[in-house]
Amino acid sequence: MTAAGRAGVAVALGALAMGALALNRSLVGVFYDDGLYAVLARALATGHGYSYLHLPGSPAAIHFPPLYPLVLTPLFGLLPLDAAVPAAKLLNLLLAAAAAGLVAWHAVRTDLLGPGVPRWIAPAVVLAAALAIPVLSVQSVLFAEPLFAVLLAATVVLSDHPPPLLPPVSAAAAAGVAAALTVLTRTIGIAVGVGVVAFLLVVRRVPAREALAAAAPVVLAGLLWAWWTLAHRQAVDPALAINYGSYGEVLRQTGLGALGGGLRDLPRPLAAITLSWLPGRVLYWLAALPALGLGAYGLATLTRRSCIGFALGSYLAILAVWPFAPDRFLWAVLPWLGLAWAAGATALWRFARLRLPLLVFAGVLAVGFGSYEVMGFTRRGYAGQAADISANFRELLPGIEQLPAEAVLATDDEALVWLYARRTAVPFYLYGYRGATVVEPTPADQRAYLERQGVTHILLASPQSPSARELRALIAAYPGWLVPVHGWPGGRWLYVVARER
Numbered sequence: 001m002t003a004a005g006r007a008g009v010a011v012a013l014g015a016l017a018m019g020a021l022a023l024n025r026s027l028v029g030v031f032y033d034d035g036l037y038a039v040l041a042r043a044l045a046t047g048h049g050y051s052y053l054h055l056p057g058s059p060a061a062i063h064f065p066p067l068y069p070l071v072l073t074p075l076f077g078l079l080p081l082d083a084a085v086p087a088a089k090l091l092n093l094l095l096a097a098a099a100a101g102l103v104a105w106h107a108v109r110t111d112l113l114g115p116g117v118p119r120w121i122a123p124a125v126v127l128a129a130a131l132a133i134p135v136l137s138v139q140s141v142l143f144a145e146p147l148f149a150v151l152l153a154a155t156v157v158l159s160d161h162p163p164p165l166l167p168p169v170s171a172a173a174a175a176g177v178a179a180a181l182t183v184l185t186r187t188i189g190i191a192v193g194v195g196v197v198a199f200l201l202v203v204r205r206v207p208a209r210e211a212l213a214a215a216a217p218v219v220l221a222g223l224l225w226a227w228w229t230l231a232h233r234q235a236v237d238p239a240l241a242i243n244y245g246s247y248g249e250v251l252r253q254t255g256l257g258a259l260g261g262g263l264r265d266l267p268r269p270l271a272a273i274t275l276s277w278l279p280g281r282v283l284y285w286l287a288a289l290p291a292l293g294l295g296a297y298g299l300a301t302l303t304r305r306s307c308i309g310f311a312l313g314s315y316l317a318i319l320a321v322w323p324f325a326p327d328r329f330l331w332a333v334l335p336w337l338g339l340a341w342a343a344g345a346t347a348l349w350r351f352a353r354l355r356l357p358l359l360v361f362a363g364v365l366a367v368g369f370g371s372y373e374v375m376g377f378t379r380r381g382y383a384g385q386a387a388d389i390s391a392n393f394r395e396l397l398p399g400i401e402q403l404p405a406e407a408v409l410a411t412d413d414e415a416l417v418w419l420y421a422r423r424t425a426v427p428f429y430l431y432g433y434r435g436a437t438v439v440e441p442t443p444a445d446q447r448a449y450l451e452r453q454g455v456t457h458i459l460l461a462s463p464q465s466p467s468a469r470e471l472r473a474l475i476a477a478y479p480g481w482l483v484p485v486h487g488w489p490g491g492r493w494l495y496v497v498a499r500e501r
Contacts, residue, residue: 430445
């Protein structure tokens with residue numbers, strides 16, 4: 001086995017072994033998106049098409065591209081829910097380990113960090129990133145990130161160093177197909193397609209037909225998904241546009257208003273896992289600013305060696321204008337970001353005067369990340385809040401199951417409620433954007449939405465949730481419209497809608 005092969009296998013096995021610690025038996029749906037993926041997989045498995053079975057009328061799904069639910073479909077079609085969920089979590093673990101192994105293998109075999117750099121550095125960086133506590137948290141629930149990570153790695157491999165037996169046009173088309181699959185996994189995968197085409201044109205200077213062969217599958221996938229979302233956009237209630245509508249609706253509401261906030265928030269998750277241990281803002285910024293500069297320099301360095309440089313640049317540009325927190329998006333590409341920083345450091349190492357500052361800076365990052373990891377593993381930080389949310393709903397579900405079969409429940413984690421209690425459920429908490437500002441509905445607008453959905457009951461699953469704030473405003477605006485019928489300790493309540501008021 002080659003050195004690259006040994007590195008890939010070692011990293012994959014390490015990621016598999018340590019990632020197994022994060023496996024859990026929490027309910028699916030505790031982190032919202034995971035429940036929606038499970039609902040979509042169940043809909044496909046039962047012949048209901050790509051639709052949200054838990055919502056009234058089972059509207060077509062236009063928020064998430066369909067590839068990850070399709071991958072989950074056999075599990076949710078052949079197995080009962082209590083077996084399908086752990087099987088899907090195990091699948092995510094295998095995908096995450098495979099992605100880490102592919103990245104390490106490719107980085108070593110192509111000397112991604114530059115010629116002459118010790119070959120152990122790239123696998124060490126990839127393994128450390130694969131074992132970051134937030135990465136383990138993401139892969140331990142039914143999110144699409146592990147599948148996206150595998151497809152991204154495959155795209156980079158096919159684009160940078162295609163199989164020698166493939167003709168150039170076929171090799172470019174293969175990279176384009178892999179990139180198209182990332183688009184059908186997560187919409188932000190369009191950045192991967194841009195990266196492939198830009199690398200072929202700018203760095204490898206291929207003929208136009210090769211660039212077109214790479215671009216065509218990406219464009220086709222994007223157009224098909226855009227057609228689906230446009231054809232079914234009226235099926236989703238306007239009040240649910242942010243969480244259930246297309247990303248075009250998000251852009252319509254925010255415009256360019258999120259640009260400043262998104263750009264400022266982009267470094268925060270990375271700083272949290274490497275620099276949060278530094279005392280005082282002065283030391284923090286003395287380390288943070290060079291880190292940003294080194295990362296940018298490393299990204300520019302990678303653009304000359306791999307399509308991942310262009311892909312990451314496009315990816316980060318999208319996040320800069322996105323109104324949502326960038327955390328999950330960054331964890332999906334953390335091994336590549338780690339390699340970008342390493343590429344910047346190794347490129348600057350040739351300047352003798354910079355070696356001592358680079359060593360000090362690397363030590364600061366290593367101490368910060370190492371202490372973060374030790375604390376995270378000690379406290380099982382990769383479990384997140386999944387266990388607490390699961391325990392809460394396990395206590396609430398028996399009461400929900402007593403509702404009439406035709407009941408329509410407004411609640412948090414509505415997909416979870418449908419999966420385990422088989423009651424039609426809609427989200428209670430509503431929000432939207434006006435520029436970068438989050439806006440919530442008036443009580444009149446929220447009541448109109450609940451009546452359009454035919455809601456018969458409202459569940460307050462947590463008195464600390466944003467739903468509690470909106471519920472209090474609704475009760476104050478319409479006294480007697482909601483009647484409490486069941487309570488649980490801790491201020492959790494089930495209300496019935498008094499239709500005559």
